[in-house]
Amino acid sequence: MSDFKREQRKNEHVEIAMAQTDATISDFDEIRFVHHSIPSIDVSDINLESSLKDFTLSQPLYINAMTGGSEWTKQINEKLAMIARESGMAMAVGSTHAALRNSKMASSFTIVRETNPNGIIFSNVGADVPVDKAVESVHLLDAQALQVHVNAPQELVMPEGNRIFSTWMDNLAQIVARVDVPVIIKEVGFGMSKETIKQLHEIGIRYVDVSGRGGTNFVDIENERRSYKDMDYLSLWGQTTVESLLESTSYQRDMDILASGGVRSPLDVIKCLALGASAVGMSRPFLNQVENYGITETLNYTEQFTEHMKKIMTMLDARSPKDLKNAQMIFGPKLQSWIDQRNIDIF
Numbered sequence: 001m002s003d004f005k006r007e008q009r010k011n012e013h014v015e016i017a018m019a020q021t022d023a024t025i026s027d028f029d030e031i032r033f034v035h036h037s038i039p040s041i042d043v044s045d046i047n048l049e050s051s052l053k054d055f056t057l058s059q060p061l062y063i064n065a066m067t068g069g070s071e072w073t074k075q076i077n078e079k080l081a082m083i084a085r086e087s088g089m090a091m092a093v094g095s096t097h098a099a100l101r102n103s104k105m106a107s108s109f110t111i112v113r114e115t116n117p118n119g120i121i122f123s124n125v126g127a128d129v130p131v132d133k134a135v136e137s138v139h140l141l142d143a144q145a146l147q148v149h150v151n152a153p154q155e156l157v158m159p160e161g162n163r164i165f166s167t168w169m170d171n172l173a174q175i176v177a178r179v180d181v182p183v184i185i186k187e188v189g190f191g192m193s194k195e196t197i198k199q200l201h202e203i204g205i206r207y208v209d210v211s212g213r214g215g216t217n218f219v220d221i222e223n224e225r226r227s228y229k230d231m232d233y234l235s236l237w238g239q240t241t242v243e244s245l246l247e248s249t250s251y252q253r254d255m256d257i258l259a260s261g262g263v264r265s266p267l268d269v270i271k272c273l274a275l276g277a278s279a280v281g282m283s284r285p286f287l288n289q290v291e292n293y294g295i296t297e298t299l300n301y302t303e304q305f306t307e308h309m310k311k312i313m314t315m316l317d318a319r320s321p322k323d324l325k326n327a328q329m330i331f332g333p334k335l336q337s338w339i340d341q342r343n344i345d346i347f
């Protein structure tokens with residue numbers, strides 16, 4: 001596949017993603033917090049700092065992987081990096097494969113480090129990347145962590161996608177053994193099962209981003225790119241973010257579980273943290289904000305978003321994101337059925 005075609009594909013992903021809308025009802029609505037009337041803390045008592053095993057985030061919300069690899073997405077990366085710098089959020093770049101193949105493309109990613117020299121940046125590669133290239137991807141950005149995306153459904157619906165997956169697990173084991181920053185195995189909107197998380201734990205992985213169903217949908221995006229648009233029946237494939245977090249429960253002590261996929265409101269973030277996530281990523285909302293409304297508006301949106309998170313935490317008597325794990329939740333019947341059928345022990 002030529003570099004031009006790859007560049008074109010990234011732009012198509014961004015264009016189609018921006019036109020997507022979220023389902024009106026999400027799994028986050030299946031969770032309710034028990035309200036208690038008299039908080040024992042003030043909004044000013046809240047500290048959003050989140051400590052992960054290897055680094056501390058000034059707040060749990062981060063900008064998740066999307067862009068780089070084309071002229072247009074270089075500009076988007078620069079804008080997102082400004083938002084990350086000004087707000088103190090961590091930020092992941094999109095897959096760096098384009099830069100690893102052709103150094104002319106490197107600046108569409110390195111712009112993120114140039115714009116935000118002191119920020120926390122995650123680099124990103126796919127599960128089939130040669131180990132040396134994974135190391136190179138970290139150096140490219142002087143990244144604090146490396147996301148490795150696992151995206152089998154996307155590849156299979158993508159007309160020109162990968163058809164070889166049996167090498168992934170061995171390759172992931174080699175990557176985690178060689179790369180000297182934390183490796184985050186990340187889905188792209190199809191969620192994770194406890195079986196997958198167990199396999200990853202066994203090869204030494206200590207970070208996953210479950211990135212579940214409910215937001216950006218890569219079956220729909222790739223189907224849109226197919227001549228006959230004939231794979232729409234797979235649209236609901238995968239676990240939602242809430243289901244995936246429930247699946248992760250017994251690994252939360254040993255691993256940092258990151259959440260993303262369809263997170264849209266401050267209340268969604270709080271629910272992810274209450275379900276045990278160490279940090280929470282959003283992609284499409286930041287893309288749409290920055291492309292449709294610009295940097296100042298996006299910064300304002302981000303500031304409001306975190307202020308709202310603090311208000312919800314006050315109602316839940318949680319001074320820190322970790323305290324949210326004590327919040328009392330009631331699950332709707334659909335979620336309870338998932339918990340029962342999957343034998344998940346949530347307490």
Ligand SMILES: Cc1cc2nc3c(=O)[nH]c(=O)nc-3n(C[C@H](O)[C@H](O)[C@H](O)COP(=O)(O)O)c2cc1C
Binds near residue numbers: 064260287
């Ligand atoms: C335009 C676009 C491009 C993306 N590219 C990547 C990528 O290169 N690597 C990756 O790991 N995830 C990629 N993702 C997936 C996101 O990181 C995230 O897992 C997914 O979009 C779900 O989050 P959301 O519902 O908040 O958008 C992309 C998402 C979007 C919207």
